[in-house]
Amino acid sequence: MSILVISPHHDDEVLGCGGIISRDPSKVSILQVTDCDDVRSSEYSNLIEDLGFTRSLCLEFEDGVLDIKSKMDLSSSIRRGIKTLERGDTPFDQVFIPFCSLHQDHKAVNHAALVALRDFKGEILEYEYPEGLAHFGEFMPNVYFELSSKELEDKIRLLDHYQSQLGLNRNEDAVRSLAKIRGHSSGFEYAEAFRLVRGIRKWPNYHSNS
Numbered sequence: 001m002s003i004l005v006i007s008p009h010h011d012d013e014v015l016g017c018g019g020i021i022s023r024d025p026s027k028v029s030i031l032q033v034t035d036c037d038d039v040r041s042s043e044y045s046n047l048i049e050d051l052g053f054t055r056s057l058c059l060e061f062e063d064g065v066l067d068i069k070s071k072m073d074l075s076s077s078i079r080r081g082i083k084t085l086e087r088g089d090t091p092f093d094q095v096f097i098p099f100c101s102l103h104q105d106h107k108a109v110n111h112a113a114l115v116a117l118r119d120f121k122g123e124i125l126e127y128e129y130p131e132g133l134a135h136f137g138e139f140m141p142n143v144y145f146e147l148s149s150k151e152l153e154d155k156i157r158l159l160d161h162y163q164s165q166l167g168l169n170r171n172e173d174a175v176r177s178l179a180k181i182r183g184h185s186s187g188f189e190y191a192e193a194f195r196l197v198r199g200i201r202k203w204p205n206y207h208s209n210s
C-alpha cells in the first residue's frame, strides 16, 4: 500500500492525515503545494526527520493566493509532483487531498488535484482539519480509519513540530476532540475521518471467471 498526501500548507498533512502518516511513514509521500517562511520550513524538516523514510516534495507556490494562479499550471505541477514521488513508476494506491473548505488555497488544491488525478486508478479521499465554524458540519465523512491511543499520541507529537502554527483550532485539544467525535461515529475510541471521492478497484480474476 503506497499513500500520497497532497497538502496545501505545511501542517495540513498532519491535521488531516497525521494518524495515517505515523502508522507507516515508509509508505507515505507528502506533496506540499505552497512555500513557507524559514521557521515553518525548519519545523517541517524536523517533522520529516522524525518520520524517517517519508518522501517529500514542495512545489513552492506562493502561500495564500492559489485561487489567482493559473488552474492549468497548478494541476500540471501537481501531476508532475505526483510522478516525481512515485516509487519506481508504481502508481500510489491511495491519494489524500484536502477537503474543499472556505480557504482559497484548500479549494484550489482540491480542484487542481482532482484534475491532476483524472486518470488515477486508485482511491482518492478528502481529509478534514479541526477548523472553526466557517465550515463546521460541511464535511461529510464516509470512511473512517481507527486510531489507537498510541496513534493519536503520535499524531499529536507530529503536530507539536508546528509550534509556529498552533492556535485556536490547531492544537492538541482540537485534534483530540475531533478524533474522539469521529471515533464515536464509527465505533472506535478514536478515528480519522475521510470522504471517499472515487475508488477504482480491479475485480480479482475477473477475466478468467467470465
Ligand SMILES: [Zn+2]
Binding pocket: 008, 009, 012, 103, 106
Ligand atoms: Zn492549510
